[in-house]
Amino acid sequence: MRTAVIVFPGSNCDRDLEVALQAATGRAPLRVWHTEPTLPDGLDLVGIPGGFSFGDYLRSGAIAARAPAMDAVRDFAGRGGHVLGICNGFQILTESGLLPGAFVRNAGLRFVCRDVHLRVETADSVFTRNYPPGAVLRVPVAHADGNFTLPESRSRELAEAGRVAFRYTDRAGTVAESANPNGSTDAIAGILSANRRILGMMPHPERLADPALGGTDGAPLFAGLADAPG
């Protein structure tokens, strides 16, 4: 499986994402600088990493979403390519119009940097197929503008379409206000595109995909990708 990671000025989780993708696919991801107008040939997956692209200026991910490389990613996605956006990457995907919704400041106003629990809401995607539906994972978050916002009616539509990938829960897998680190609508932590090939998620699975990092709950996500048809 051939993968690439887009790098913007201010991206800082690109290397962690590359390490996780390499471990799962056996092949080093290509690195694409944001000014590149085209992607390398033959890619199966593009990763949009976490960080503070363009300093979060104007709105988190707003300027990165308009970079030439993201035009190329939009084309790639339009042709059925897989895209994984993590944290700032999720913000960039919503600003790009590749995923619905938008982000505002965390409801508690603080930058939140801790482990949370996620419940897998659907196993029907290459990203989540290695988790039993309803599985509860522990994954770190690190964000100040992680409050995923969309109208209630739209949230219901996404849920009915099975497009909510993860929700924030307590360790028992129950949605609760105290378990939601940022006030996201309906505790949504990650969503899928209509064709289920684009995943955006606020938590960092790449930070818990190796025993040396203190846990491997994130590893099945990358393993599921690697099994995807090339």
Place this chain on the structure above:
Amino acid sequence: MRATVRIMPRTGVHDPQGEAIRRALSGLGFPEAAEVRQGRLLTLEIDAEDPEATRTRVEEMCEKLLANPVIEDYDIELGP
């Protein structure tokens, strides 16, 4: 010509920063501010003559980058 663009969170969008400011005001002895919303103000110095054409261009800038229509409204004022 100067364009002043005011970008505000849309009605109904949760504004945690506005809330924090409201609480701080209340704590300082200004409880009468029942709601505070925080937005952004951008000023653009535009090298152009025609206000109509400029307004159209600045609207396009808002639609394409300056405002996120999912969560923000904007208005534009043109001046000398």
